[in-house]
Amino acid sequence: MAQKSLRQFSAPSSSHIPSRLNQDQAGNDGFELKTGLVNMVQASPFCGKASEDANAHLQNFLEVSNTINPKGTTMDIVRLRLFPFSLLGKAKTWFYSNKEAFNTWEACSNAFLAKYFPVGKTNALRNRISGIQQLPDETIPEAWEHLQEYIQACPHHGMEEWLII
Helix, strand or coil: CCCCCHHHHHCCCHHHCCCCCCHHHHCCCCCCCCHHHHHHHHCCCECCCCCCCHHHHHHHHHHHHCCCCCCCCCHHHHHHHHHHHHECHHHHHHHHHHHHHCCCHHHHHHHHHHHHCCHHHHHHHHHHHHCCCCCCCCCHHHHHHHHHHHHHHCCCCCCCHHHHC
16 A cells, blocks of 8 residues: 555545446436536526425426436436436535435435425424414415415325315
């Protein structure tokens, strides 16, 4: 083993900077992401802030990624390659620190939701759904619209329809 100086041990190295999924995860099929698609995904990035909606980000990402029909590769591979372009800051750091676990799009999206849609947020929205009340100055259609917004914000609420209505 070669001797390294203290300076060499503490010097930054580009070999530790994650840049993409490994070939087994991303596939080696010659598929190339087009610049326009990457730009569309980057138009609404997710940073990992508490105020951001992880469900809405995934919905937007899926809408954009579904605009293409790749030949010779699967949508799983396309989404796994494209998803990091939709992230910034802490969310991108999270993605690259966990990229080895993402061998399918489902695994990636489920891990993303588990990280950025915590149980506490789910419980708060469930409480809003189950405890919805019409405000004194609110019409029935307006109250119904608020209920639908809560349901859309938490599609995994797990409540039976009869219980909500």
